[in-house]
Amino acid sequence: MAFRYAFNTWAYSSFPVWVPSYSIEETIRRIADIGYDGIEIGCAAPHAWPAHLSAAHRRDLKSLMADLNLKPVSLLPAPGGGPGNNPASLLEAERRATIAHYKEVVDLAHDLGADRVLYIAGWRSFGTGYQQAWDWSLAALKEIAAHAREKGVGISIEPTSADSNLIDTPGQALLLREQAGSDSVKVMFDTYHALYRNEVSSDYVREMADHLDHVHFADTDRLPPGEGTVDWFGVLKALKEIDFNGYVTMEVGFSGRDFDPDRVARSALNYLKSLEKTLG
Numbered sequence: 001m002a003f004r005y006a007f008n009t010w011a012y013s014s015f016p017v018w019v020p021s022y023s024i025e026e027t028i029r030r031i032a033d034i035g036y037d038g039i040e041i042g043c044a045a046p047h048a049w050p051a052h053l054s055a056a057h058r059r060d061l062k063s064l065m066a067d068l069n070l071k072p073v074s075l076l077p078a079p080g081g082g083p084g085n086n087p088a089s090l091l092e093a094e095r096r097a098t099i100a101h102y103k104e105v106v107d108l109a110h111d112l113g114a115d116r117v118l119y120i121a122g123w124r125s126f127g128t129g130y131q132q133a134w135d136w137s138l139a140a141l142k143e144i145a146a147h148a149r150e151k152g153v154g155i156s157i158e159p160t161s162a163d164s165n166l167i168d169t170p171g172q173a174l175l176l177r178e179q180a181g182s183d184s185v186k187v188m189f190d191t192y193h194a195l196y197r198n199e200v201s202s203d204y205v206r207e208m209a210d211h212l213d214h215v216h217f218a219d220t221d222r223l224p225p226g227e228g229t230v231d232w233f234g235v236l237k238a239l240k241e242i243d244f245n246g247y248v249t250m251e252v253g254f255s256g257r258d259f260d261p262d263r264v265a266r267s268a269l270n271y272l273k274s275l276e277k278t279l280g
Helices: 024-035 053-067 092-112 130-151 170-180 191-196 201-211 232-243 261-276
Strands: 002-009 038-043 069-076 116-120 153-159 185-190 212-217 247-250
Touching: 002 069, 002 201, 024 038, 024 053, 024 261, 038 247, 053 092, 069 092, 069 153, 069 201, 069 247, 092 130, 116 130, 116 185, 116 191, 116 212, 130 153, 130 170, 153 170, 153 212, 170 185, 170 201, 170 261, 185 191, 191 201, 191 212, 201 212, 201 232, 212 232, 232 261, 247 261
Parallel strands: 002 038, 002 247, 038 069, 069 116, 116 153, 153 185, 185 212, 212 247
Antiparallel strands: none
16 A cells, blocks of 8 residues: 655745745645645635635636646644634634634635545633633534535544644544544544654554544654654554555644745655655
């Protein structure tokens, strides 16, 4: 089984740092030219803030990806800042706005032909109890997942321990998925967050195996795989053992303006394809 590789667009957009920044069309062409099988689109300006993309623009983007044989794999919302987008916010207005935003992202995923939207469960503000924050996030997830199911789009819960304080571990993601009560809700993980917890990424693969449908690859400090400390052989081996059939998605090269997105995209793909040959 050969892995399929995708690249996340953050490195080519203006999120979370402002430069370098490229149009979504230019980004699609570059990722396809480097040799990726798929693309993960971050829903922030200038690429894919839903309100900025007309129906005609969405059709054009879908056609461009099809022409370049680049699969739109997944979409993810821009968390934090500005409007917030925290489903566990202490502000009811923000929670409602976040749910509405996720529904817009789901609609965009449907229009572009992407299979899933990533769910960032939010963060607990000072003074909010853990169970209360959990309950707010769970209620949001249920509503978002119901809308996504109608659109034929899956939801993947991501533990984000380096950035938040609610869903930090594989076990918490799995429990939230179970309580959501929908077979269209799955789980995923990012090796960057496993590193933050000083945990073994291949253990995440095995713990999440039955419900794992997506992964993010990033090495130390969002470097491309092979330039940090992650045991990539072990991670690929674990994914192969569980017959993972999703896309191995790079989420790298966006933590500062000093990254060259083309370089990190090439480096990640070349390294992992070379390493894959050693798995046997």
